[in-house]
Amino acid sequence: MPTDAKTSAPSAPLVTHIYTADPSAHVFPHIPDTIYIYPSHDRETDITFNDSGDQYDMTDYHVISTSFAPDAVTTAQGVDHGVALSAKDVPWVSKQMWAPDAAYNAQTGKYHLFFPARDKQGRFRLGVAVGDKPEGPFVPQPEPMQGSYSIDPASFVDEDGSCYVYFGGIWGGELQCYKKVQPEGEGDFDESQIGPKEPSGKGVKALGPRVGRLREDMLEFDAEGVREIKILAPETGEEIDADDHERRFFEASWLHRREDGKYVFSYSTGDTHFICYAVGDGPLGPFTYEGKLLEPVVGWTNHHSVVKYKGRWFVFYHDCELSKGVSHLRTVRVREVTW
Secondary structure, X not given: OOOOOEEOOOOOOOOOOOEEEEEEEEOOOOOOOOEEEEEEEEOXXXXXXXXXXXXXXXXXXXXXXXXXXXXHHHHOOOEEEEEEEXXXXXXXXXXXXXXXXXXXXXXXXXXXXXXXXXXXXXXXXXXEEEEOOOXXXXXXXXXXXXXXXXXXXXXXXXXXXXXXXXEOOOXXXXXXXXXXXXXXXXXXXXXXXXXXXXXXXXOOEOOOOEEEEEOOOOOOEEEEEEEEOOEEOOOOOOEOEOOOOOOOOOEEEEEEEOOOOOEEEEEEOHHHOOEXXXXXXXXXXXXXXXXXXEOOOOOOOOOEEEEEEOOEEEEEEEEOOOOOOOOXXXXXXXXXXXX
């Protein structure tokens, strides 16, 4: 039966001199005592709040690191390593560098920063930048990843070394605009679906997140390209309905592997503000819904990551308590999670 994960008391915001959100946390095997966090960097703006997310007008990335005793998570603090990548340094980007993630390539010793941004035509694409250190700086590739679209890339390196990037977000994330899983030309983008739109109606299934396995160089998807992930309802074994807003996928993909070998895909439900999780037997799914990981936080969005650190599991997320509820000014926190 579906169950809810249990979380401890939260830490204070890890950093307070800047606003940070959408944290992707990693413990790299060769640096086991430090958690590196790849968040988006919120900034002040006078853009009016809207459901397309125009108020989230970020222009660069900072990398945060933290180390703490597992029993002292409530006192955890972060270190800001400064600007790791700026929009002005990426030739194809026009604006809105949203939630990023990173992965370590053990074959090359390089770190890869995956990020979404609007291209010169105003559409979201995914980019990749490469650095010698986990905190950057990162040097971007001159073009976005081929076959990429939408937002919220999340990387996962499996035990065999294969790296996968999960992505997608509806409404402002544009996932609903693509009629095919992997776009093959301008005709695949439906401009009439731009904005807070999604499938609906009796029997209509929710849009699924996307995933692509990367080539060995981690710069592009491999020859198999991008596919859609299925999230199944446990009571029927079928894909979750589009109108099931408490369980359907909205944005904020994340994948981790449990000790029992199961793969746990977690995500945000968007306008109902839950972080839910589903479990499968492999990194490509399908995944069966299992429960909630986080309840709604202060602010409109809910975006997270899950990482094992010193033998225990922790969830990183953001809220708007520091900004007193301003939806686009968020700060990253951490809690311990038990399943």
